[in-house]
Amino acid sequence: MNIFLSDKNRLVQRIAHGFCEIEIQPIAGKIDKEAHFPWDVVKKMGELGYFGIQAPKSLGGAALDTVDYILIIEEISKSCAALGLCVAVHNSVALYPLLAFGSEEQKKKWAPQLTSGNKIGAFCLTEPNAGSDASGIESEAISKDRYYVINGSKAFVTNGGVAGIYLIFARTNPNNGNKGISVLIVERGTPGLIVGDLEELCGVRANPVSSVRLNDCEVPSQNLLGREGAGLSIGFAALDIGRIGIAAQAAGIARAALEEAIRYSKQRHQFGVPIAKHQALSMMIADMATKVDAARLMAYRAATLRDKGESFSQASAMAKLFSSEISSEVTDQALQIHGGYGYSKSYPVERYYRDARVTRIYEGTSEVHKMVIARGIMGN
């Protein structure tokens, strides 16, 4: 793996690994069980720069590159996928759009709050009636004097329960189809922004994923991010980067499962030998390790392309598709290697299995990714 990484990338990887091993790994099982968002650890991560990974120094960021970013997400997710999700969504689909499309005033106002981790970011595109087809969103933001009045309903908002800043996708022009959607920055506490109950999730349980309602929520026109009507293109640009992070997250979970499987298979004896000695299992582990390696490489490639300023959205879609699929396979096999104990909550593999599963769904399902990839290869 190392041949693709610079000395600085590896320093980032080591430092993130060290932090996660000590601060996150020991609590990951517990916060999953209790569906608890660990504010104390998040505060520490904020102080250490984990909430402004690629932001410029002038805005309080760490000014690292995309490869550094995904190495960090991979390490966090290897310890705790729910926190990996929190940091990934915050940095990629919440903070990045502000940095890339925000005005100087907007950046000055909101970026330092986000990069310090004092406020967590959330990305609110999905609605009850619009998931894979984001162009179907129904939320409206009607321009009135120097305000927008937002009404609508958002589903599955990662970080929703704890976020301080929400990017809300809504229609500013009901007649203009895809070109009628805009992004508005809404701060927690704005009257009419109602954070709903947390979702009871199968995995990533320590992330407070919630619904969000907007009930005559008024925000100043200065809260419009980018142009009116640019919402979907901003959203998709953010998701291109977000997906590399999800690829890294899925690879991190798979790596954790692989390591547990290797450890367990050397300890557990059946038929007089460690189960690792049974060829069926050693072949399984060889397959798992190969898949994990390939997934990581695909994520590194997509990130490297972005850092070099080349087009990366196809590579990012492929990395996300592949990594999330193999993450499900690898965590499933790791559970299998643990036998009945793998199905028990006393071992961490069942958590990896649940956490891996969602990576095939969010930031675009596997099916949607195949559509996107096919379109990239064959045209419309």
Add this chain to the structure above:
Amino acid sequence: MNIIVCLKQVPDTETQISIAADGKSISTDNIKWVMNPYDEYAVEEALQIREKFGGEVTIVGVGPKRVTESIRTALAMGADKGILVDDQAIVGNDSLGTARVLTAVIKDLDYDIILCGKQGVDDDYGIVGSMLAEFLDIPQISIAVKLDISEDGSKVTVNREVEGGTFVIEAPLPALVTAQKGLNEPRYASLPGIMKAKKKPLDVKAIADLGLDAGSVGEAGAKIEIKEITLPKPRQAGKIVEGETPQEKAANLAKFLHEEAKIL
């Protein structure tokens, strides 16, 4: 106040150690190398001293190129600059050789205090710090759990724990102190710190640059020779003492301890 920290790179405690074919060294394949944990306390203490008194923290390491990774980690934590001595001639250094190399680097630097970990967690000799202090002819206080420098910067007071009590030891500066667990809580390197570390100076020096005779270090200069390394015996499986009643189990346990374990 200028502070020097001596840093060693050691195998991560997670690493499964295996013995190399020569039977006298460990196999270095698949080892994950990290900063010696006791040196982390030394780095942290150095940063705290600098925060109070100003000055510079210099990290000095001896070993192959990979050691730069651990020096960079210390730079990312906040140290100002690093020096690595990397030379074919130092391969096979014993503690004395390492101390000689460190002495050659440090004697010409401007320093007020030198901090080392109390020992490397790999070969556990725990003597490099003492040897270095002797060579430099400065006071040394080992295994510190608390360290204070007087307001005027003229002396250091160190707490050293012994069975059932604490020594409070004072020495004039410059002095050398070795760090024990509990001295402080080492900080994590921050992500912005990594970008800063990239730009900090890290000099790599060879033996010749230091005016050292290659025969006085490495295998050639070593005063001790490792004859053999063995792994601890693998842990035996536990034994369950059988018996119908508690009394019977107790009797069988006593019998086992007497006849098989030969403890009673």
